[in-house]
Amino acid sequence: MQDFTGSFRLAGRLIAAADPALVEIVLLSIQVTLSALVVSALIGLPLGATLAISRFPGRHGLVILCNALMGLPPVVVGLLVYMMLSNAGPLGVLQLLYTPTAMVIAQTVLITPILIALTRQVIADLNHEYAETFHSLGVPAHTAIAALLWDGRFSLLTVLLAGFGRAIAEVGAVMIVGGNINHVTRVMTTAIALETSKGELALALALGLILLAIALGVNALTSMINAPDGKRSHVRSA
Amino acid sequence: MNFFNRLLTAATLGAGLATAGIAVPQSLAADQFIVVQSTTSTQNSGLLDAILPQFSETSGIEVRVVAVGTGQALKNAANGDGDVLLVHAKPAEEKFIADGNGVERFDVMYNDFVIVGPEADPAGIKGMNDAKAALTKIAESKASFASRGDDSGTHKKEKALWQMAGITPTDASGSWYRETGSGMGATLNVAAGMDAYTITDRATWLAFENKANLKVLTEGDDNLFNQYGVILVNPEKHPNVKTEAGQAFIDWLTGENGQKAIAAYKVGGEQLFFPNAQSSASN
Numbered sequence: 001m002q003d004f005t006g007s008f009r010l011a012g013r014l015i016a017a018a019d020p021a022l023v024e025i026v027l028l029s030i031q032v033t034l035s036a037l038v039v040s041a042l043i044g045l046p047l048g049a050t051l052a053i054s055r056f057p058g059r060h061g062l063v064i065l066c067n068a069l070m071g072l073p074p075v076v077v078g079l080l081v082y083m084m085l086s087n088a089g090p091l092g093v094l095q096l097l098y099t100p101t102a103m104v105i106a107q108t109v110l111i112t113p114i115l116i117a118l119t120r121q122v123i124a125d126l127n128h129e130y131a132e133t134f135h136s137l138g139v140p141a142h143t144a145i146a147a148l149l150w151d152g153r154f155s156l157l158t159v160l161l162a163g164f165g166r167a168i169a170e171v172g173a174v175m176i177v178g179g180n181i182n183h184v185t186r187v188m189t190t191a192i193a194l195e196t197s198k199g200e201l202a203l204a205l206a207l208g209l210i211l212l213a214i215a216l217g218v219n220a221l222t223s224m225i226n227a228p229d230g231k232r233s234h235v236r237s238a
Numbered sequence: 239m240n241f242f243n244r245l246l247t248a249a250t251l252g253a254g255l256a257t258a259g260i261a262v263p264q265s266l267a268a269d270q271f272i273v274v275q276s277t278t279s280t281q282n283s284g285l286l287d288a289i290l291p292q293f294s295e296t297s298g299i300e301v302r303v304v305a306v307g308t309g310q311a312l313k314n315a316a317n318g319d320g321d322v323l324l325v326h327a328k329p330a331e332e333k334f335i336a337d338g339n340g341v342e343r344f345d346v347m348y349n350d351f352v353i354v355g356p357e358a359d360p361a362g363i364k365g366m367n368d369a370k371a372a373l374t375k376i377a378e379s380k381a382s383f384a385s386r387g388d389d390s391g392t393h394k395k396e397k398a399l400w401q402m403a404g405i406t407p408t409d410a411s412g413s414w415y416r417e418t419g420s421g422m423g424a425t426l427n428v429a430a431g432m433d434a435y436t437i438t439d440r441a442t443w444l445a446f447e448n449k450a451n452l453k454v455l456t457e458g459d460d461n462l463f464n465q466y467g468v469i470l471v472n473p474e475k476h477p478n479v480k481t482e483a484g485q486a487f488i489d490w491l492t493g494e495n496g497q498k499a500i501a502a503y504k505v506g507g508e509q510l511f512f513p514n515a516q517s518s519a520s521n
Contacts, residue, residue, distance in 0.1 A: 086318070087317055087319050088317035095478065098319070179273075181273075182287070199447040200448075201447075
């Protein structure tokens with residue numbers, strides 16, 4: 001197959017030329033996914049931590065539900081969000097269908113369960129060490145949650161990365177609610193699907209390589225944020 | 239810089255990008271735009287990318303195209319998620335209007351379907367101009383056939399042809415009859431990958447870049463005629479429909495300038511769509 005080497009060269013050329021259409025698509029992908037990540041983190045981190053340290057009836061069931069929802073297929077999320085935002089649906093008046101906001105909503109729904117479930121696990125592990133101290137000092141729950149989230153920040157960064165990776169890589173949901181409209185809702189993954197369906201396999205793979213490069217860049221950036229304190233987190237996990 | 243500051247910087251950066259992302263559609267929404275529910279063939283062939291800027295330039299109306307199978311386009315439009323419908327399945331379009339979802343249907347353009355298959359042609363349909371007979375030979379030889387299987391315009395046409403031939407190919411689904419359940423391009427990729435026959439609109443075929451061993455084998459049957467129609471989604475049923483802008487687009491598409499733009503679009507020197515609007519849509 002000529003396509004592999006051709007794709008690498010094409011990817012290089014596209015990046016070198018800073019092709020404006022490509023830049024637009026890449027920026028929109030990052031904007032949508034970061035927005036979804038911010039919203040999901042605001043919901044998922046506190047909820048996950050609460051789930052980890054509080055005791056109430058039905059808690060175990062909720063944990064199982066969140067863990068199961070990590071496997072939610074993106075296309076199902078897309079369908080649900082479409083049915084909500086459609087003009088025939090309950091939220092049609094908002095006129096959000098086929099906008100980037102609709103894509104943010106879909107990705108938020110997709111990754112919030114992941115953030116909740118993974119945060120719960122991280123915080124539950126930490127809480128094993130701290131529970132007695134908190135108890136003896138009579139620390140109120142919200143203070144304990146804040147302290148645990150702060151102390152678990154390095155592991156939680158990885159949790160956020162997991163959410164980011166899942167959101168930026170999915171195609172099923174954003175295709176349905178965004179519509180892959182040129183210059184409006186076309187992101188990396190929907191562009192890849194489109195080029196594949198045109199039989200432009202080399203171009204599709206080149207876009208895939210660029211998507212991979214973005215993911216690498218985000219991970220590298222995160223490890224830079226993490227690095228100076230990296231030792232500390234290593235000591236703790238040891 | 240401690241962790242918190244660094245995280246804050248990253249978060250601010252993220253939030254900034256995020257707001258920018260949400261601000262983009264709002265600034266665009268200030269201009270007029272319509273949503274057109276259309277089919278993959280009009281997009282994958284490059285036609286819409288070629289002609290829409292000409293309309294937007296003169297009218298100031300941005301056209302946002304959602305390209306899906308005709309079946310899904312009809313369903314989306316029936317939900318009111320779009321202002322204009324541009325598809326190719328006349329009976330389904332007429333039902334769409336009869337159900338009160340659309341105002342009126344206008345012919346826009348046509349081309350034809352072709353049956354493509356591997357050069358080796360195990361079913362021996364090369365050079366035939368009778369689609370019914372060609373499908374019969376494919377079924378008899380049990381040669382692999384990739385079907386869209388997605389209720390698209392092309393799939394509806396394919397099912398009609400099988401019916402005319404008196405064959406129920408779905409009985410063989412999973413053996414020689416493969417239902418891909420995906421778009422034309424994806425189905426062509428499948429056919430190219432497994433040396434299967436398939437039926438495709440000529441526009442998608444000509445613009446398709448991964449033909450591999452596939453060749454056009456059967457063409458020129460009147461039954462392979464492929465008519466495209468345009469419909470304004472009914473504003474009485476869906477008040478959000480932008481009647482004026484949508485009608486302006488339909489008038490342009492079926493009028494002199496739009497018809498000329500369609501005729502002028504060529505891939506590799508070949509015309510892909512042939513305009514055949516009756517006359518300018520007068521209402």
